[in-house]
Amino acid sequence: xxxxxxxxxxxxxxxxxxxxxxxxxxxxxxxxxxxxxxxxxxxxxxxxxxxxxxxxxxxxxxxxxxxxxxxxxxxxxxxxxxxxxxxxxxxxxxxxxxxxxxxxxxxxxxxxxxxxxxxxxxxxxxxxxxxxxxxxxxxxxxxxxxxxxxxxxxxxxxxxxxxxxxxxxxxxxxxxxxxxxxxxxxxxxxxxxxxxxxxxxxxxxxxxxxxxxxxxxxxxxxxxxxxxxxxxxxxxxxxxxxxxxxxxxxxxxxxxxxxxxxxxxxxxxxxxxxxxxxxxxxxxxxxxxxxxxxxxxxxxxxxxxxxxxxxxxxxxxxxxxxxxxxxxxxxxxxxxxxxxxxxxxxxxxxxxxxxxxxxxxxxxxxxxxxxxxxxxxxxxxxxxxxxxxxxxxxxxxxxxxxxxxxxxxxxxxxxxxxxxxxxxxxxxxxxxxxxxxxxx
Amino acid sequence: xxxxxxxxxxxxxxxxxxxxxxxxxxxxxxxxxxxxxxxxxxxxxxxxxxxxxxxxxxxxxxxxxxxxxxxxxxxxxxxxxxxxxxxxxxxxxxxxxxxxxxxxxxxxxxxxxxxxxxxxxxxxxxxxxxxxxxxxxxxxxxxxxxxxxxxxxxxxxxxxxxxxxxxxxxxxxxxxxxxxxxxxxxxxxxxxxxxxxxxxxxxxxxxxxxxxxxxxxxxxxxxxxxxxxxxxxxxxxxxxxxxxxxxxxxxxxxxxxxxxxxxxxxxxxxxxxxxxxxxxxxxxxxxxxxxxxxxxxxxxxxxxxxxxxxxxxxxxxxxxxxxxxxxxxxxxxxxxxxxxxxxxxxxxxxxxxxxxxxxxxxxxxxxxxxxxxxxxxxxxxxxxxxxxxxxxxxxxxxxxxxxxxxxxxxxxxxxxxxxxxxxxxxxxxxxxxxxxxxxx
Numbered sequence: 001x002x003x004x005x006x007x008x009x010x011x012x013x014x015x016x017x018x019x020x021x022x023x024x025x026x027x028x029x030x031x032x033x034x035x036x037x038x039x040x041x042x043x044x045x046x047x048x049x050x051x052x053x054x055x056x057x058x059x060x061x062x063x064x065x066x067x068x069x070x071x072x073x074x075x076x077x078x079x080x081x082x083x084x085x086x087x088x089x090x091x092x093x094x095x096x097x098x099x100x101x102x103x104x105x106x107x108x109x110x111x112x113x114x115x116x117x118x119x120x121x122x123x124x125x126x127x128x129x130x131x132x133x134x135x136x137x138x139x140x141x142x143x144x145x146x147x148x149x150x151x152x153x154x155x156x157x158x159x160x161x162x163x164x165x166x167x168x169x170x171x172x173x174x175x176x177x178x179x180x181x182x183x184x185x186x187x188x189x190x191x192x193x194x195x196x197x198x199x200x201x202x203x204x205x206x207x208x209x210x211x212x213x214x215x216x217x218x219x220x221x222x223x224x225x226x227x228x229x230x231x232x233x234x235x236x237x238x239x240x241x242x243x244x245x246x247x248x249x250x251x252x253x254x255x256x257x258x259x260x261x262x263x264x265x266x267x268x269x270x271x272x273x274x275x276x277x278x279x280x281x282x283x284x285x286x287x288x289x290x291x292x293x294x295x296x297x298x299x300x301x302x303x304x305x306x307x308x309x310x311x312x313x314x315x316x317x318x319x320x321x322x323x324x325x326x327x328x329x330x331x332x333x334x335x336x337x338x339x340x341x342x343x344x345x346x347x348x349x350x351x352x353x354x355x356x357x358x359x360x361x362x363x364x365x366x367x368x369x370x371x372x373x374x375x376x377x378x379x380x381x382x383x384x385x386x387x388x389x390x391x392x393x394x395x396x397x398x399x400x401x402x403x404x405x406x407x408x409x410x411x412x413x414x415x416x417x418x419x420x421x422x423x424x425x426x427x428x429x430x431x432x433x434x435x436x437x438x439x440x
Numbered sequence: 441x442x443x444x445x446x447x448x449x450x451x452x453x454x455x456x457x458x459x460x461x462x463x464x465x466x467x468x469x470x471x472x473x474x475x476x477x478x479x480x481x482x483x484x485x486x487x488x489x490x491x492x493x494x495x496x497x498x499x500x501x502x503x504x505x506x507x508x509x510x511x512x513x514x515x516x517x518x519x520x521x522x523x524x525x526x527x528x529x530x531x532x533x534x535x536x537x538x539x540x541x542x543x544x545x546x547x548x549x550x551x552x553x554x555x556x557x558x559x560x561x562x563x564x565x566x567x568x569x570x571x572x573x574x575x576x577x578x579x580x581x582x583x584x585x586x587x588x589x590x591x592x593x594x595x596x597x598x599x600x601x602x603x604x605x606x607x608x609x610x611x612x613x614x615x616x617x618x619x620x621x622x623x624x625x626x627x628x629x630x631x632x633x634x635x636x637x638x639x640x641x642x643x644x645x646x647x648x649x650x651x652x653x654x655x656x657x658x659x660x661x662x663x664x665x666x667x668x669x670x671x672x673x674x675x676x677x678x679x680x681x682x683x684x685x686x687x688x689x690x691x692x693x694x695x696x697x698x699x700x701x702x703x704x705x706x707x708x709x710x711x712x713x714x715x716x717x718x719x720x721x722x723x724x725x726x727x728x729x730x731x732x733x734x735x736x737x738x739x740x741x742x743x744x745x746x747x748x749x750x751x752x753x754x755x756x757x758x759x760x761x762x763x764x765x766x767x768x769x770x771x772x773x774x775x776x777x778x779x780x781x782x783x784x785x786x787x788x789x790x791x792x793x794x795x796x797x798x799x800x801x802x803x804x805x806x807x808x809x810x811x812x813x814x815x816x817x818x819x820x821x822x823x824x825x826x827x828x829x830x831x832x833x834x835x836x837x838x839x840x841x842x843x844x845x846x847x848x849x850x851x852x853x854x855x856x857x858x859x860x861x862x863x864x865x866x867x868x869x870x871x872x873x874x875x876x877x878x879x880x
Contacts, residue, residue, distance in 0.1 A: 136616060136617055137615055137616055137617050139703075142700060152699070155699075162698050162699060164632075164634070164641075164695055164696060164698065167632060167634075167640070167641050167695075168632055168641075168695065168696050170696065170699070170700055170703075171700065171703050172612065172613070172700040172701050172703055173612070173613040173614060173615055173703065173707065174613060175577055175613055175801060176576060176577055177576055177577050177665075177801070177802045177803065177804050177807070178665060178800075178801055178802055180665070186665070186666060186800070187666050187800060189799035189800055190668075190798060190799060190800075191798060191799045192604075192607060192608055192740065192798075194604070194607075200607070200737065201604075201607050201608075201740065202740070203740050203741070203742050203798065225617075225618060225620070225626070225709075226626060226627050226880070228630075249799070252799065255604055255607075255608065256604060256608050256610065257699075258602050258604065259592070259595075259602060259610070259697075259701070260582060260610055260611065260612040260701040260702065261612050261699070261700040261701020261702070262700065262701070263579075263610075263611050263612055263613065264795070264796075264798065264799045264801065267613065267799070267801045268799040268800045268801055269665075269800075297640065300632065300641070300642070300643050301643070302643050355704070356704075358630060358631060358632075358643065358704065359629035359630060359631045359689070359692065359704045359707070359708040360618075360626070360627060360629055360630075360708045360709075360880075361615060361617070361618055361704065361707045361708050362617045362618055363617065364617050367617070440666065440800075
């Protein structure tokens with residue numbers, strides 16, 4: 001693998017925030033995910049923080065207090081209510097900041113610095129979160145060949161996978177205004193639905209409401225209008241990764257989708273997690289691109305890079321949980337709908353960046369790229385209800401006896417994710433959750 | 441018609457900016473379009489201005505000097521480098537501001553106020569423009585049934601118009617990062633192109649580069665997440681109108697378009713004019729919605745409003761001009777490719793707003809909605825080369841003997857538009873132009 005690890009990845013490194021040293025914690029000192037937070041109930045402007053154990057270190061204050069002087073330019077960019085300026089800085093500054101934060105939170109830090117940093121720590125339980133960035137544009141890809149095939153089979157049994165799939169990292173532009181932060185609720189959308197046997201459509205609440213389990217990639221520096229990013233440089237333009245649920249109204253989608261693609265079927269809500277796990281934190285979890293070598297057909301030269309083939313994928317597992325109204329009433333745990341693995345993505349993140357900019361389209365710091373629904377080869381390892389239930393034909397039976405084809409009012413979908421490997425410290429992504437309310 | 445006109449629309453009203461009183465001028469005192477400008481070459485932050493004759497009145501300064509005190513809340517929102525805050529205000533404040541500006545620029549203004557305003561006037565020739573708003577999201581519709589039919593015929597001769605067209609105002613989300621202001625240049629995009637007889641695609645410069653002549657609608661106050669805008673209220677959420685060229689790479693589009701719609705075929709560049717003509721200025725040019733009554737099928741109730749049917753369309757003519765490298769060399773005038781009429785749009789702007797928010801999707805001040813390519817029933821009245829040349833099969837012969845199927849390097853496309861009626865003062869939209877450079 002062509003990945004550099006440094007002392008911030010050392011599995012032996014411990015933090016003086018002791019909850020970080022519990023092996024089951026999402027936020028050990030090897031992770032250091034970013035967020036924008038405030039003390040709950042204050043209504044303050046958001047501040048940039050980093051997750052450590054069950055706490056947040058306030059980076060705005062740490063920067064102001066000179067505790068991150070080794071990474072001064074990056075630290076200054078943490079005195080903001082969004083991550084955009086830090087995202088713009090690029091990997092050299094990001095790595096310097098990661099090193100400074102790691103040193104500050106390490107058990108090896110000198111007592112005076114530890115004491116000052118301790119006063120800048122807030123329990124996550126006392127925080128509320130804001131969107132981590134101003135998202136200028138949101139692009140949603142379609143990187144799982146299994147999802148593409150499964151959904152294609154439902155709509156076009158004779159040609160499930162279209163001829164362009166293995167050449168083009170297919171994508172569409174999504175909506176930024178309705179990107180919401182984990183923890184929100186939203187009403188079941190209404191829309192035009194045309195039942196197969198009805199002579200005309202009707203405006204009615206969606207009957208086939210679905211989730212799509214995805215990862216979201218925040219763009220770093222980005223490119224100038226007209227200047228493509230070469231695949232060899234693509235990784236330098238990805239700041240980090242969040243969880244993303246691209247809610248989908250399948251019945252609205254079926255009727256509106258031609259000829260210009262999804263619109264109201266998707267733009268009523270998308271949910272992201274508050275935590276952005278950096279590409280640096282994910283360095284130990286890089287792996288070879290799926291099916292490579294050999295890949296057939298070989299991607300066009302502007303989408304092919306040997307180093308990317310060798311280590312362009314990320315070994316991230318996403319767990320998908322359903323919590324129904326009945327489960328909440330009875331105090332039952334959410335039910336695991338599926339566990340999916342992003343490493344089987346047909347396209348790498350570097351390929352997405354190279355493709356997106358190959359026509360000169362400019363990416364800006366804070367732009368969000370969605371992976372598309374993550375599904376794997378095995379039946380049941382799917383990131384959407386439409387796949388898990390064969391288009392709504394085979395309901396899932398939940399442990400408490402409830403049945404689901406698509407989602408019902410009161411259902412809450414929770415995404416969690418981890419990256420783990422024997423030789424590295426396991427890291428997690430926190431949670432991405434949202435609950436469906438009844439249509440208004 | 442259910443439209444209120446007031447003294448600001450009076451055709452007898454004259455301005456002390458004398459070029460505004462020339463009947464051929466785009467910006468008579470009855471128009472008063474907004475822009476964001478600065479003195480050319482200064483690199484200053486943009487300021488909000490209003491077009492009058494061949495000049496701009498600096499509204500930031502007029503507001504600061506108390507010259508717009510009759511519209512104080514709106515005037516305060518002009519002390520900004522974008523129109524977003526003014527767009528957010530809503531129609532009562534907009535109308536008050538229009539009244540105050542009209543009174544200030546009228547020949548009837550008192551001498552002291554005129555003298556003070558004169559010092560805030562800049563010739564358009566000395567200005568440069570900036571994007572009028574921070575555009576949070578860009579949605580492009582498909583409102584011309586003739587365009588939909590013409591393009592559909594090329595791709596699906598057996599079913600040119602899809603079954604959803606007369607029910608759903610079809611749209612897709614576009615890209616905001618690559619929206620550029622009139623006057624820019626851009627390199628011919630490269631992309632994946634799959635020739636019909638080739639076994640595989642290649643990454644190459646676009647061979648079928650096209651324009652799309654559209655109008656753009658800037659959203660006003662918008663709606664909260666989850667709260668649809670009723671069609672009866674929709675007009676209150678449209679601030680004004682600009683010219684829009686949604687450049688399109690037809691060969692890239694053909695290969696990438698399925699199953700999620702256009703992406704790299706569109707997001708390399710979109711061009712807008714700097715001037716935003718308000719819905720108030722357009723009030724005299726409202727007309728009955730196309731084909732109504734009777735319309736068959738009748739739109740669903742959430743898309744139907746009698747007042748909108750009676751006066752929801754706008755009688756705006758868009759002229760499309762091509763200036764080639766050879767024309768510039770010889771000093772020839774640009775060639776008129778077509779003149780198209782927006783009043784034949786199948787869907788009204790109010791229907792677009794109602795549809796867009798019908799699932800709870802939130803619109804924000806400054807969001808941009810494109811009409812889609814404007815084409816009319818008559819052959820030759822088309823807003824794109826793919827229609828004008830029957831998919832590239834029948835080249836246009838230009839007056840100087842040049843031929844065009846699609847656009848060539850050096851070509852500049854210019855859009856101009858006017859609204860005119862016997863009983864009203866003709867108003868114009870300025871220009872939207874951009875030039876194609878060779879691929880890099």
